Amino acid sequence: MNATPLTPILSASWGAPYSWRLETYRGFGGYTGVLRALQLTPDQLIGVVQTSGLRDRDGARFLTSDKWSAALDSGTGVKYLVIDCAESEPNACKDVPLLLASPHLVIEGAIIAAYAIGAHQVFICIRGEALHAVRRVQQGVAEAYRAGYLGERALGVNYRIDITVHAGAGSYIRGEETALLNSLLGRAGRPSSQPPYPVSSGLYGEPTVVSNCETIAALPAIVSQGGEWYAQFGTANSRGTTVYSVSGHVQFPGQFEAPCGTTVRALLEFAGGIREGHKLKFFTAGGLSTPLFTEEQLDMPLPYGSATTAKAVPGGNALQFFDETTSVLRVTRRWMECYAAESCGKCSPCREGSWWLSQLLSGLAEGRGQEGDVERILDICDGISGRAFCPLADGFVGCVTGAIRQFRSEFEVGYRRAANELFPEEQSAVFAWNESVPTAKSGNGGFR
Amino acid sequence: MTISDTARGGAAMPPIAASQIDEHSIAELRELMSRYPEARSALIPMLHLVHSVDGYVSDTGVQVCAELLGITSAEVLEVATFYTMFKRRPAGKHHIAVCRSALCAVLGGDIIWDEIQKKLAIADGETTPNGMFSLEGMQCAAACDFAPVVSVDWEFMDNMSVQQVTMLLDMLDAGQQVYPTRGAMLTGFRAAHRVLAGFPDEFADAGASAGEASMRGVRTAAINGWTTSAAPLQPSVGSQQLGVLR
Numbered sequence: 001m002n003a004t005p006l007t008p009i010l011s012a013s014w015g016a017p018y019s020w021r022l023e024t025y026r027g028f029g030g031y032t033g034v035l036r037a038l039q040l041t042p043d044q045l046i047g048v049v050q051t052s053g054l055r056d057r058d059g060a061r062f063l064t065s066d067k068w069s070a071a072l073d074s075g076t077g078v079k080y081l082v083i084d085c086a087e088s089e090p091n092a093c094k095d096v097p098l099l100l101a102s103p104h105l106v107i108e109g110a111i112i113a114a115y116a117i118g119a120h121q122v123f124i125c126i127r128g129e130a131l132h133a134v135r136r137v138q139q140g141v142a143e144a145y146r147a148g149y150l151g152e153r154a155l156g157v158n159y160r161i162d163i164t165v166h167a168g169a170g171s172y173i174r175g176e177e178t179a180l181l182n183s184l185l186g187r188a189g190r191p192s193s194q195p196p197y198p199v200s201s202g203l204y205g206e207p208t209v210v211s212n213c214e215t216i217a218a219l220p221a222i223v224s225q226g227g228e229w230y231a232q233f234g235t236a237n238s239r240g241t242t243v244y245s246v247s248g249h250v251q252f253p254g255q256f257e258a259p260c261g262t263t264v265r266a267l268l269e270f271a272g273g274i275r276e277g278h279k280l281k282f283f284t285a286g287g288l289s290t291p292l293f294t295e296e297q298l299d300m301p302l303p304y305g306s307a308t309t310a311k312a313v314p315g316g317n318a319l320q321f322f323d324e325t326t327s328v329l330r331v332t333r334r335w336m337e338c339y340a341a342e343s344c345g346k347c348s349p350c351r352e353g354s355w356w357l358s359q360l361l362s363g364l365a366e367g368r369g370q371e372g373d374v375e376r377i378l379d380i381c382d383g384i385s386g387r388a389f390c391p392l393a394d395g396f397v398g399c400v401t402g403a404i405r406q407f408r409s410e411f412e413v414g415y416r417r418a419a420n421e422l423f424p425e426e427q428s429a430v431f432a433w434n435e436s437v438p439t440a441k442s443g444n445g446g447f448r
Numbered sequence: 449m450t451i452s453d454t455a456r457g458g459a460a461m462p463p464i465a466a467s468q469i470d471e472h473s474i475a476e477l478r479e480l481m482s483r484y485p486e487a488r489s490a491l492i493p494m495l496h497l498v499h500s501v502d503g504y505v506s507d508t509g510v511q512v513c514a515e516l517l518g519i520t521s522a523e524v525l526e527v528a529t530f531y532t533m534f535k536r537r538p539a540g541k542h543h544i545a546v547c548r549s550a551l552c553a554v555l556g557g558d559i560i561w562d563e564i565q566k567k568l569a570i571a572d573g574e575t576t577p578n579g580m581f582s583l584e585g586m587q588c589a590a591a592c593d594f595a596p597v598v599s600v601d602w603e604f605m606d607n608m609s610v611q612q613v614t615m616l617l618d619m620l621d622a623g624q625q626v627y628p629t630r631g632a633m634l635t636g637f638r639a640a641h642r643v644l645a646g647f648p649d650e651f652a653d654a655g656a657s658a659g660e661a662s663m664r665g666v667r668t669a670a671i672n673g674w675t676t677s678a679a680p681l682q683p684s685v686g687s688q689q690l691g692v693l694r
Contacts, residue, residue: 004674011666012676019657093592097662100630100655121485127590128496128533128644129545131602132631132655135643139652164483167644169492170532170586186491186517188530204486233676241676243665247592248551254593254664270668320551320592334550338587344530429556430596431609 003233003259005266007241009221010214011257014101020136022143025104031149033220037112038157042072045116049219051227053239057214057317058084059391061238061303067209070199071117074207079119082203083110084180085126085133085213086168092318094243095213097255099126099133102217103140109216111154111161112223117209120160123184128167138165171342176390177210179344190344191390214243235261238304246271248321249278249430265298267319275430278323282406286316291402292328327423328407329414332400333361339396350393353384357400364414367421374404374411462579464538467508473501477516480646488517491527495534496645500638504535532586533602540575540582542620543637544568545599548585549592556609557596561585563610564598567617580621582637593661594629601640603628606659630659 013019013028025031037045050065071079083106085095099106110122124141126134141163144150154161168183176191181203183189202208218240222230231239238260244267247253251272258267264285274280282292285302293300300306303316322331340354360377363369381397388394404411413422477494481487491513498509505528514521528534546561547553553561565571568581575582591597594606598613605616606629619626626634632651643649657663669675 003676004669004672006665006669006672006674007676008666008669008674009676014658014663014666015670016657018653020652093590096590097658101658101662129586129589129599129602130604131640131643132604132628132652135632135648135652138643138646138648142648165646166493167496167646168531169495169534169644171530183492183531184489185486186488186527188526190530245593247595248555252661252664253595254661255658256665256668258665270665318592322554326554331550331554334548334553338549341532341587425554425558428554429559431556431611 003241005262006256006258006270007233008257009241010098010102010105010217010243011255014097019101020103020140022104022140022147025102029224030104030220031108033222033224034108034111034115034149034155037115037223038155038159042116042118045112045223046072048223048227049116052222052230053227053234054215054218054222054230055238056212057218057242058212064211064215067199067211068113068117071119071207071209074200076118078121078204078206079117080203080206080208081110081114081117081119081122082181082184082208082210083122083124083213083216084177084210085124085137086180093245093247094255094317096127096130096133098213098217098243099130100136103133103137104144105217105220106137106213107140107144107149107163109219110163111149112219113209113211113216114161115159117207119209120162122161122163123166123203124163125166125168125180125184128169134165134167141165171344176392179390180210181208188344190346193389233259235259235301235304242303242317244302245318246321247319248283249275249323249326249428250321251275260303261301263299263301264293264319267302268298268321271321274321274323278325281322281324281326282328283319283321285319290316291398292406294406323428325423325427327365327410327419327428328403329361329365329410330419330423330425332403332411333358333365333419335399336361336396339392343392347388347393349384350388353380353393354396356380357396361400364411365419367414367416367418369414371415373415374408377411378404462538462575462577467506468501469498469506469508469512473497474512474516476645476647477512481516483646488519491517491524492531493645495524495528495531496641497647499534499539500640500642500645502538503638504538532584535582537573538575538579538582539637541580541636542600542634543582543584543602543640544617545584545586545589545602547587547589547591547595547597547599549588551592552589552596555595560596560598560608560610560613564613564617567614581617594659600626600628601634601637602644603631603634603640604659605629606661628655631655 016024018024046065046068054064055061114122150161152160171189178192179189198208234240241257242260243255243257246267256270282294336358340358343350343354345351360373381401384393385397480490480493484490494513510521510524514524547557570583572585589597589599591604596608598605598608632654
């Protein structure tokens with residue numbers, strides 16, 4: 001069957017009034033997946049997920065069923081499930097809408113996953129900067145306890161499941177699995193060396209599955225409708241649907257749930273194309289740990305960049321489009337400042353390198369660079385690449401070297417002139433600089 | 449209050465009051481510890497609670513957490529200073545965080561950032577002398593589809609412009625009720641951290657489902673009649689509420 005261009009499964013109920021309440025969710029068939037799951041053995045349940053072809057909706061994109069099998073095989077002792085809704089990869093913005101609109105998808109999915117791997121304790125980790133998402137999940141968990149879906153004898157079967165909602169306190173590196181677990185241990189969110197992998201020795205030294213929020217949210221539909229049903233969506237290397245985020249200089253930024261393998265061009269069209277009177281200059285796909293792309297790559301399918309390759313564009317669901325008013329130097333500088341701020345400081349190439357790169361890029365952006373700064377930047381990148389513990393450093397190296405490779409002249413202009421002279425910031429802004437009457441636009445932004 | 453609670457140089461900062469952590473707070477800190485298999489896992493929630501009581505991570509708060517968990521103050525401070533949301537100086541009644549990531553910056557966030565600094569006459573990390581506002585530049589608010597974004601007390605103020613931010617600050621300063629785009633009426637920095645610590649308030653039902661931009665895909669699908677056949681979550685109610693994509 002050919003799937004429709006947009007396929008609301010996770011997002012199907014988002015438009016309903018009080019979509020976040022248990023009653024609404026049940027009206028959309030909620031908690032039927034978990035009932036079916038509990039009729040299966042964990043092995044059968046993992047089989048369903050294997051058939052679905054679901055891959056973790058994070059940077060690594062492992063087959064979800066492989067991770068579960070490893071956890072199940074780790075014995076019958078204490079195990080933990082940790083759900084990462086921290087979403088701190090800059091540019092990623094799909095978890096917050098999902099948690100606001102449909103927290104029960106994650107809660108039901110959590111019960112399914114916990115049962116499959118033999119865990120009794122689940123932690124849902126949410127970024128602290130999203131207060132209202134934390135509220136909605138807290139309320140959802142309380143509703144689920146009241147309904148008997150959680151606690152002793154969850155759903156009437158002899159299986160205990162508890163969920164603890166854990167609000168974080170900021171920091172990008174928490175997206176890294178071991179860093180997230182360290183924060184859950186009440187420690188600084190720095191990554192630990194692997195192996196041992198969390199699936200054999202994670203939280204409190206016990207086998208732990210860390211799953212992304214969207215992975216977990218996909219489970220209720222997979223289990224209630226079957227693995228084959230889910231596998232009809234998407235491409236051979238990337239099954240199912242995913243929520244794409246489209247933002248930047250487009251007419252209608254937003255979230256679009258579509259089959260995996262949807263092209264950038266199609267997603268740009270859903271967002272109404274580049275804003276009126278402007279044209280595409282470059283875009284990024286997937287957090288900021290990816291290179292810059294231009295018009296030539298518009299037909300690239302996401303999240304993998306090709307319909308056949310097994311190599312994912314990391315976190316390739318979040319598209320950001322920039323038009324011709326945008327200075328690549330300015331954007332690269334901001335990215336670098338973000339990395340410098342969020343580097344956990346564990347590895348000196350990352351900690352010091354990100355700081356020096358920020359200094360050089362700031363100098364160029366402000367028009368006070370020195371001849372040779374671009375070579376200096378590339379040289380520093382060369383010294384960082386492959387020499388840090390987690391992928392953060394390689395992420396920013398790829399980002400900076402890619403930008404220079406494609407737009408070198410914009411960087412070199414920084415020896416003499418500020419980026420703002422060539423690309424005035426008012427022209428890139430999406431609000432009218434001389435707007436005089438405050439307008440509280442209903443619904444579409446603004447406040448009451 | 450000890451010497452390290454004193455604000456660093458720079459703008460005039462509000463005076464620091466004595467810690468308000470009392471027996472009741474300590475009982476609540478203990479309750480947080482009981483929610484985890486190992487008590488130390490509660491440290492981040494505990495620091496959120498200290499924020500909600502003292503308005504920042506006070507030295508008293510650090511000492512109390514250390515004693516309760518049986519770890520050193522240095523270990524608590526390592527965590528308190530690692531995570532960006534924790535403040536070591538008193539935050540304002542309302543905490544303003546401007547998204548400074550590339551996308552928001554380019555779409556107007558940089559202009560907004562400059563204007564807010566001018567209007568409040570404070571810089572990154574500072575608090576106004578009257579204790580009303582504190583300000584920080586944040587790295588990605590995770591709301592790119594609503595750029596440029598400003599966060600107040602960790603609630604989203606979406607699609608901001610200079611004029612809207614000006615109006616927002618004036619309203620807050622006048623003590624008027626302000627509703628974020630996708631959340632509940634702003635109740636202040638301390639109240640927000642109490643919820644983050646794990647003590648829910650009554651406002652989960654306030655606000656929109658997911659915001660206009662988040663709904664675009666769903667609405668586009670509805671207009672075109674695109675549904676996932678046999679999807680488990682087919683709307684039995686509510687589809688008539690879907691509007692037309694503008």
